[in-house]
Amino acid sequence: MEPVNSTEVSEFFLKGFSGYPALEHLLFPLCSAMYLVTLLGNTGIVAVSLLDARLHTPMYFFLGNLSILDICYTSTFVPLMLVHLLSEQKTISFLGCALQMCLSLSTGSTECLLLAIMAYDRYLAICRPLRYPVLMSHRLCWLLAGGAWVLCLCKSVTETVIAMRLPFCGHRVVSHFTCKILAVLKLACGDTSISEVFLLVGAILLLPVPLAFICLSYTLILATTLRVPSAAGRHKAFSTCSAHLAVVMLFYSTVIFMYMKPKSKEARISDEVFTVLYAVVTPMLNPVIYSLRNKEVKEAARKVWGRIRTSR
Template sequence: MEPINKTGVSEFFLKGFSGYPLLEHLLFPLCSGMYLVTLLGNTAIVVVSMLDTRLHTPMYFFLGNLSILDICYTSSFVPLMLAHLLSSRKTISFTACAIQMCLSLATGSTECLLLAIMAYDRYLAICQPLRYPVLMNHRLCLLLAGTAWALCLLKSVTETIIAMRLPFCSHHIVRHFTCEILAVLKLACGDTSISEVFLLVGSILLLPVPLALICFSYALILASILRVPSAAGRRKAFSTCSAHLAVVLLFYGTVIFMYMKPKSKEAHISDEVFTVLYAIVTPMLNPIIYSLRNKEVKDAARRVWDSRQACR
């Protein structure tokens, strides 16, 4: 994917935190550590769910997809951001900016749909336990995950091409630490209405709609759990769903806080710091939440570790 550059722009300057050198030196070790934890934690989830046959279930298939998404999302901007935190040259080429924009849009959008799919999977597992193996078979898992990835990639490629084909007549300073589409659109001197319509429709389809489906699924799950006569059964069902609910609240809470604020509000450096932290903290916490709250994951990790030690 390489949009045609008719604007004469060869590169953009990512302003980020260039006016706050002390903050840059503070953010570098903090973000580096969180990025390392994100890579290790999510990679561990993917490896364990692949190597342990007991985790070859729809729930862990979708969890593995979520971990891959988090790795791709953070890797689309964190390495360059870390390099810019230590460098005075904070530029990015036109093509690299378009690729970064597309990847972040695609992975963020896919996560919105994937969380809704995971809620539907939990609904079937708890509310339709006898029919669950038939309803949520391997073919349907592949279809749901593949459709989410493909649709969001197509949407993001379209949004990126439309945005990057606009003329950029003013300065080329992006007031952000990454090529975030709204920040780049502020530099365009052409008609941005088409881009804004696409972004509005996408925001409606990927924020309120999946969130409503998630809330509806968990309302049905809660009603079903409360009818379980066994206290142990209720605890197990609550434990299974609480990790997913924590991830949903963390993801949607931060996204809605950042992107549903009034547009008239003046941007502050605190907003950018919060954006950096939520963009790295959320993917870092996902594997921690799932592994610490899930006995199956911890047992599987222990079995994989023991088998590797035995092979030595």
């Protein structure tokens, strides 16, 4: 069968939650509040990490990268999603869709790698404390973080170009509130096998592999803390590890569900709910889990705030 002419594709319609008006009215204040908390919390972490010299360590360097990632990731789609929740016109241009797809893929993929890097950093700090300053040097920190950003950007540009060069025929309705690559591929009438292979390989390399590495790192950390003679020290380590793993499991379990489940042509509201869970809720929780429970960050924040008040 001849595909419909695809040269005139200029925009897509993001269906989102348009079939559930009551849900739209509920999601707007909730997502607005979560997005605001995400921006304020993660911006605060970056600012404090930069302004306080005591936080110029590998742990807070990676934490600052995670905060920047969370801001960029949620900002790729949440502002437009909020506009669409209140608007009848839920369209996005072809170029805007490609840009949104590429940036969300890139930042989301980078976060997968960065969480694994952070677990490795904690493993070295706790299990190899004497060699930690040498093993996790300033240069290695920049190489690990920069490599994750560049590698995932190149991967995402490739996946986006392959997907958006496919012929699109029939309707232009994306069954999602964002230009998610899996939702856009459902509109293609050409052969999507190459794009699907790229996505599968990327999903395997960025999901089960880093998750297994994270689990191994924290298993070794817990084994080391069991040998700590101080009960208070063990409790602190267990508390920190459980909190970190809670966010990791929330993020990875929902992403794995989205990208590695059996392919379906039918759009499901659960897909969008899971996307909100890992793409909006998790970035909001990261500042609380990784920083606000940390005494060093609290003290640094009070110090920075005190300097700001004094300067006035």
